[in-house]
Structure formats: C-alpha cells, structure tokens
Amino acid sequence: MDTTQPTRRKIIHIDMDAFYASVEQRDNPLYRGKAIAVGGSPEGRGGVIATASYEARKFGVRSAMPSKRAQQLCPHLIFVRPRFDVYKEVSRKIREIFSRYTDLIEPLSLDEAYLDVTVDKLGIGSAIEIATQIKQAIKEELQLTASAGVSINKFVAKVASDLQKPDGLTFIGPSAIETFMEQLPVEKFHGVGKVTADKMKRMGLFTGADLKKLTEQQLLQHFGKVGAFYYRIVRGIDNREVQPHRETKSAGAEDTFPHDLTNVEDMHAELEKIAETVTKRLERHQLKGRTVTLKVKYNDFRQITRNQSFPYPINDYETILETAKQLLAGTLDQGQPIRLLGITLSNFGEVNQGTGKEGPSPQLSLFNFDEE
Numbered sequence: 432m433d434t435t436q437p438t439r440r441k442i443i444h445i446d447m448d449a450f451y452a453s454v455e456q457r458d459n460p461l462y463r464g465k466a467i468a469v470g471g472s473p474e475g476r477g478g479v480i481a482t483a484s485y486e487a488r489k490f491g492v493r494s495a496m497p498s499k500r501a502q503q504l505c506p507h508l509i510f511v512r513p514r515f516d517v518y519k520e521v522s523r524k525i526r527e528i529f530s531r532y533t534d535l536i537e538p539l540s541l542d543e544a545y546l547d548v549t550v551d552k553l554g555i556g557s558a559i560e561i562a563t564q565i566k567q568a569i570k571e572e573l574q575l576t577a578s579a580g581v582s583i584n585k586f587v588a589k590v591a592s593d594l595q596k597p598d599g600l601t602f603i604g605p606s607a608i609e610t611f612m613e614q615l616p617v618e619k620f621h622g623v624g625k626v627t628a629d630k631m632k633r634m635g636l637f638t639g640a641d642l643k644k645l646t647e648q649q650l651l652q653h654f655g656k657v658g659a660f661y662y663r664i665v666r667g668i669d670n671r672e673v674q675p676h677r678e679t680k681s682a683g684a685e686d687t688f689p690h691d692l693t694n695v696e697d698m699h700a701e702l703e704k705i706a707e708t709v710t711k712r713l714e715r716h717q718l719k720g721r722t723v724t725l726k727v728k729y730n731d732f733r734q735i736t737r738n739q740s741f742p743y744p745i746n747d748y749e750t751i752l753e754t755a756k757q758l759l760a761g762t763l764d765q766g767q768p769i770r771l772l773g774i775t776l777s778n779f780g781e782v783n784q785g786t787g788k789e790g791p792s793p794q795l796s797l798f799n800f801d802e803e
C-alpha cells in the first residue's frame with residue numbers, strides 16, 4: 432500500500448457490455464453481428480427489452496423500451512428470450528475473476544460491481560493494471576467484454592465506466608475529478624432521475640459546474656434532503672464504502688391473490704396496497720433502504736425477483752411504488768397471470784450521503800435482474 436496516501440482509495444467499477452445480448456451472441460453464432468434484443472416478444476402484452484446488442488442500438492433500440500416499439504425502429508430485430516440461469520452462471524464466473532484481486536466486491540446486479548483494490552491480493556498496486564487484467568481475463572475465459580471505470584470513489588468510477596463503452600477503460604485521477612464533475616451533464620449523474628434532471632434544466636442547471644454554483648442550502652431547498660448528496664458529489668466527494676456483504680436485513684410485504692391477476696391496472700392497485708404496508712413498516716422501524724425488490728409469482732408457481740438500487744437510502748411511498756411499477760413492467764413479457772406480488776426494501780447498511788426524495792432513476796438500470 433502507498434503509505435504516503437493511506438486513506439486514498441482505489442475503486443474500480445466493472446460493467447459488462449450489453450451483457451445478456453453479448454452472452455446470447457457468444458452462445459449462438461447466428462446472432463453474431465446481428466441486431467438482437469433480449470426480453471419480451473413484441474407479440475405479448477407489455478413486452479419490454481432487457482438488453483439490446485450494439486447492432487440493435489444503432490437503430491435506437493434501448494433497454495426498458497417496449498418490444499413493439501423496438502420492432503418498429505428495427506424491423507429485422509431478432510427477439511431472444513432471456514436465459515437467466517446462464518447469465519447467473521456467467522456472473523458467478525465474473526465474480527470469481529474479481530476475487531483473484533480483492534474480496535471487497537459489491538455486486539450491483541448480475542453484470543456490474545464495485546471493487547475496492549486499495550490493497551489487492553496480488554500486490555499489483557495499480558488499479559488501472561488490475562482493471563486491465565480483469566478485462567483481459569473476462570475476454571479470454573468468458574469470450575465477453577467489459578468496461579471499467581477507475582477512480583478514488585464509487586461515484587466517479589461508475590460514471591467513468593460508461594464513458595468509453597464497449598470494451599473501455601477510463602481512469603479519472605484525483606486531479607482530474609473536479610474538472611470531470613464540472614463538465615458532466617446533470618442527467619449523467621448516477622442517481623439523478625429524469626424528473627430531477629428536467630427540473631434542473633428548467634432551473635438552468637445543465638452541468639456539474641452549474642450545480643456547483645448553488646450553496647448546500649439552495650440545493651436542499653430545491654431538491655430536498657438529497658440536495659446534500661448532490662452538493663458533495665459535484666465536488667467529487669463520495670465516501671461510500673464498497674460493501675462486500677449486503678445487509679440481509681429487509682422490510683417487505685407481499686400478497687397472494689384469490690384470483691390470478693391478468694391486467695396491469697389490477698396489479699398496480701395491489702402494488703399500491705403493498706407499498707403502503709411496506710412504507711408503514713419502514714416508518715415504524717425508522718428504516719431507509721437503498722434497494723427495492725419486486726417479487727412476482729406466476730400462476731405456474733414460477734417466481735422471479737427484480738431489484739433496483741439507489742445511491743442513497745429511501746423510504747417514501749411514491750418512490751417505492753413507482754420503482755415497483757417500473758420493475759413490474761419488465762416482467763410482463765409473456766402476459767402470464769400473476770398470483771403473488773411482493774415488495775421488499777433492503778440494503779440498510781449505508782446511511783450517509785444525504786437521505787431524501789428522488790424519483791426512480793432511468794440511469795439506474797431497471798434490469799438489475801436477480802433471478803431466483
């Protein structure tokens with residue numbers, strides 16, 4: 432360890448490139464070089480794209496887009512049903528690669544993780560070198576590409592990993608952070624949702640530099656408690672630790688229905704009741720969590736969970752409900768009747784960095800799938 436800077440951390444954010452689509456292209460030669468979309472079929476009701484290949488993205492096909500819309504944009508698009516057991520297995524292998532370098536691994540989803548390599552197991556010392564080796568191992572052993580962001584905190588590492596996709600490696604060093612944050616468009620801020628970004632733009636706030644002109648008090652006034660998070664983040668300050676052991680503690684509620692639900696309005700009505708119960712439980716125990724998990728059991732007893740994490744803890748009814756609704760949209764691919772819905776809030780470990788209201792953020796993947 433560098434003894435002159437004992438407290439400066441070395442953080443890597445690794446994000447697989449078009450993960451589900453890349454796995455499908457790897458495993459099926461017919462999909463290679465083609466526009467493919469993993470997700471719901473355009474025929475079913477409410478089918479949504481989980482991941483599109485880069486070939487499909489050229490046509491404007493995006494994650495969370497209705498499959499019907501994707502087909503309009505790209506008529507020759509090949510729709511592929513997700514194989515979550517395969518993605519989970521690949522994800523396990525990726526984590527095994529990470530663990531050669533550090534045990535401080537915080538998975539955000541099947542295809543994304545933070546690594547703290549301040550002290551690495553092999554004594555390599557350079558986070559850039561470690562990121563390079565990890566990308567290389569993923570390529571050689573799994574025939575897949577990943578993009579890496581390297582910095583001294585989670586926030587900057589995460590934004591950085593997205594800058595040179597696919598197969599990118601972006602290093603934002605301590606001296607570059609301030610400038611980097613100043614030129615960053617507000618919608619690129621991890622944790623700033625579309626609603627907040629629009630509000631910021633109406634206020635004439637387009638970049639980090641604009642946000643920086645506001646005092647903490649002004650940010651608090653306009654954006655609630657999360658303003659404190661923005662105040663620090665725009666100055667490149669993010670002391671959140673990489674958390675290898677997710678808090679197992681959670682608060683949730685679920686309902687099994689006397690009749691299977693087939694239409695979205697009924698499902699939303701049930702989610703409203705469940706979200707209310709969850710919110711009350713959180714209030715009673717004075718808890719806030721960063722991860723909202725939706726559980727869906729179909730009439731054939733197949734059960735899936737979907738989750739979305741926020742960079743700060745939340746506990747308000749609207750955010751929980753809206754997040755659950757968005758997660759639900761990604762599960763209605765086959766129009767299969769639903770017999771149970773549940774919402775859980777977890778990840779209570781990290782209570783810092785401002786706590787406040789913020790709508791569900793499109794920047795945070797809606798498809799942090801955690802399939803059971």
Ligand SMILES: [Mg+2]
Nearest residue numbers: 446447448542
């Ligand atoms: Mg990814």
